[in-house]
Amino acid sequence: MKTLLTFILALSATSVVTAQTFIQGIVTDTKGEALPGVNVFIEDTYDGTSSDGNGNFNFTTTEKGEKTLVVSMIGFHPSAKTINCDGTKQQHSFVLKEKIDQLNAVTITAGAMEASDVKKAVVMKPLDIVTTSGAMGDVIGALTKLPGTSTVGNDGRLFVRGGDASETNIYFDGLQVGNAYGSTASNVPTRSRFNPNLFKGSFFSTGGYSAEFGQALSSALVLNSIDMPLRNQTDLSLMSIGGDFTQTLVGERNSVTASGAFMNLAPYQSIISQNMDFEKAPSSWQAEILGRQKVGKSGLLKAFYHTEHAKVSVNQEQPGTDEVLTTSINNNYNFGNINYKQALDNGWSYYGGVSASFNQDNIGINGTQFKLTNTLNHIKGVIVKDFSDRLSVKNGLELYHSTYKEKNETSQQERSFNENTYNHFIESDYYLSKNLVFRAGLRSTYNTLLEKIWATPRASLAYKSGENSQVSFAYGQFKQLAKPEIRIQKNDLGNSESSHFILNYLYSKKGRTFRTEAFYKSYENLIRYDSASSRNLYGLNNNGSGYAQGFDFFYRDNKSLRETDFWITYSFTDSERNLNNFESKVTPGYAPKHNASVVMKRFIQALNSQLGFSYSWNSGYNYHNPNMAGEMQSTTRDYNNLSISWSYLPMPNLIIHFECSNVLGYKNEFGYQYATQPNAQGQFESLPIQQVADRFLFLGIFWTISKDKNANQLNNL
Structure with a gap:
């Protein structure tokens, strides 16, 4: 048992x-x-x-x-x-295999600066636009405090790495804006047209930008509007130069923001001395509306419309004579767009839309009347497929329809052209690992006026060199047709071309960001002409060439000093071009070699105030002096501008804001205008091209009203 x-x-x-x-x-x-x-x-x-x-x-x-x-x-x-x-x-x-997601993946940063609260490599937040001293609430004014840009105070537009302002295209929710700046007289600076509070962020490329965007030799600025506001609120502004009213209404699945604004500098200029004789001070009114509608689980439809009317008239002395050039401008502008985005199943998504820009300038020059009319319509559709967390492909089609017309209403002579431009772009991001990503793209174009096809390749590579640092490289070819006022004189002018090479290093950790970049940009087929008379250019051709090279760095810190945010920028640009009617390669007057700025903001709790200052410095601007041998052989003295601002909050929903640009009254000059004929001594007399005024003072009261009392002006500091 x-x-x-x-x-x-x-x-x-x-x-x-x-x-x-x-x-x-x-x-x-x-x-x-x-x-x-x-x-x-x-x-x-x-x-x-x-x-x-x-x-x-x-x-x-x-x-x-x-x-x-x-x-x-x-x-x-x-x-x-x-x-x-x-x-x-x-x-x-x-x-x-490594899983790639937004928290651990490297991103392409060569040539790119994001201004969005959802990006890891944030260089500039959207609200910096309205709180940076010296920017005066202008999108472009704030961007001139970033690396790669130049301050050209007699123009006001965006100049990037030795390029003319026309070399930068501006997009609103991915759709191109025609005539994005207000119309103005010669040497009277302009501003961008749109209210910065409309935008949740921006993508600013100093070069080597995506194949999705084209027809710009230097850079792209993409402004993205707010998707859905938080609450109903009313915003009132009363300023020393005008005022505006904004009303936002928010539903469960939709919202609308409507605003109206007016500006008139006449009262201001009657108190503050100006360096120019304004017959009619700059004035304007504008209205805009932005609606949003959620569609299904992930769709969002937006519609935007902006209308604007502006006037200015200025008398300008002419060197060597007793004559005065009187220029008056009466501008009418309309811009609208509709865009839609939708996330689909199995990694598919779609976005696209249509935009229309209309600009008309009625210009009087010493009694001769001109009417210039420019339209730009843009249609775009893009499909994105995420095949995996490693591979994403973007595929898009575009149509641009543009017209331009000039009419001399005094002589009844006119000329015009219209064209269609068709584009296809494809771009792919492939993550070899979470530390290494490669992007390649190709943009193909057909233009009906030229009856030609061309293609421009783009490529970028980024490597995550450390937990908080990365290195990026970007290469791209870019083509751009001449400005309409030039092409209307010779319709078969070809593309100007540039090639970009960019090397970037980025370090970002706990409130500190350091970014440095080296670049080389070559130019081919630039526009040249033999001579000019009035509005006409003779001997137009594409025989120009040139280059731009240099480096820049950017450091931002909101951690080291309590309640203080500051950044430091420096750019070096060496640029020479054989263009216009010059016989040799010269440095353009809008491309100073050295550009630097310091911006600081400090919130003082005891005073319920934010104090800010900015200091901008450029080396001198080149200009051509006909009294000396050579071309563009003279240089102005350095540009200096110290600006201060003070924002006081007597209540959380009320701000009293004061700002003064160029506090020290530095006599900045941007070149000289010379007489067309020599005087009795054989010398060409000249007048300096100056700022409109030595200083600009701004005072504004901003009041926010909301039913739940949660909306307040602290969001704007």
Whole structure:
């Protein structure tokens, strides 16, 4: 009996042992490196273990038949295989691929500066536009405090790395804006047309930008409007130069923001001395409305419309004569766009829309009347497919329809042209790992006026060199047709061309950002002409060439000093071009070699105030002096501008804001205008091209009203 019991127990023990399956193996990454701490388990059971420091694992299971063996680890794609639990000893190996997401992935930063609260590499937040001293609430004024830009105070537009302002295109929610700046007289600076509070962020490229955007030799500025505001609110502004009213209404799935504004500098100029004789001070009124509607689970439809009317008239002395040039401008402008974006199933998404710009200038020059009419219509559709977390492809089609017409209403002469431009672009991002991403794109174009096809390739590479740092490289070819006022004189003028090479380093950690970039830009087929008379250019051709090269750096810090945010920018640009009617390569008058700025903001709790200042410095501007040998051989003295601002909050929803640009009254000059004929002594007399005024003073009261009392002006500081 004892022998029988012993035999039964032994047989039972043997059955238990033989019912267990022994599973062992190793887990590595795609480079063959062992992965410790990987979860290894049989699906829908409690049987499993974790890999050790060498990536090895082993465990036993009493499960029988076909089962699924799963391995998973944060930051990697899980892997699984079917095994047969048959009571044997088994060996399994797994190779896990890195999982790429927005939290750990490298991003392309060469040539690119984001201004968005959702991007890791934030260089400038949207609200910096309205709180930077010296920017005067202008989008472009704030961007001139960033690397790669130049301050050209007698113009007011955006000049990037030795390029003319026409080399930068501006987009509103991905659709191009025609005539994005207000019309103005010669040497009277202009502003961008849109209210900066409309935008949640911007993408500003100093070069090497995406294949999605084209027809600009230097850069692209993409402004993205707010998707959905938080609450109903009313915003009132009363300023020393005008006022505006904005009403926002928010529903469960829709919202609308409507505003109206007026500006008139006449009262201001009657108090503050000006360096120019304004017959009619700059004045304007504008109205705009932005509506949003959620569609389904992930669709969003936006519609925007902006209308504007502006006037100015100025008398300008002419060197060497007693004559005065009187220029008056009466501008009418309309811009509207409709855009839609939708996330679809299986990694598909879509966005696109249509925009229309209309600009008409009625210009009087010493009694001769001109009417200039320019339209730009833009249609775009883009499909994006995320094949995996490693591979994404963007594919888009565009149509531009543009017209331009000039009419001399005094002589009844006129000329015009219209054209269609068709574009296809395709661009792909491929993550070789979470530390290395490659982007390649191609933009193809057909123009009906030229009856030609061309293509421009783009490529970028970024490597995450450390936990908080990365290196990026970008290359791109870019083509741009001449400005309409030039092409109307010679319709078959070809594209000007540029090639960009950019190397970028970015370090960002806990409130501190350091960014430095080196670049080289070559130019071919630039516009040249033999001579000019009035509005006509003779001998127009594409025989010009040139280059721009240099480096810049940017440091921003809102951690080192309590309640203080500051940034420092420096740019070096060496640029020469053979263009216009010059016979040799020269440095353009809008491209100073050295540009630097310092911006600081400090909130003082005890005073309920934010104090700010900015200091901008440029080396001198080149200009041509006909009294000397050579071309563009003279240089103005350095540009200096110290600006201060003070924002006081007597209540959370009320701001009293004061700002003064060029506090020290520095006599900045941007070149000289010379007489067309020499005087009796054989000298060409000249007048300096100056700022409109030595200083600009601004006082504004901003009041926000909301039913729930949660909206306040602290958001604007």
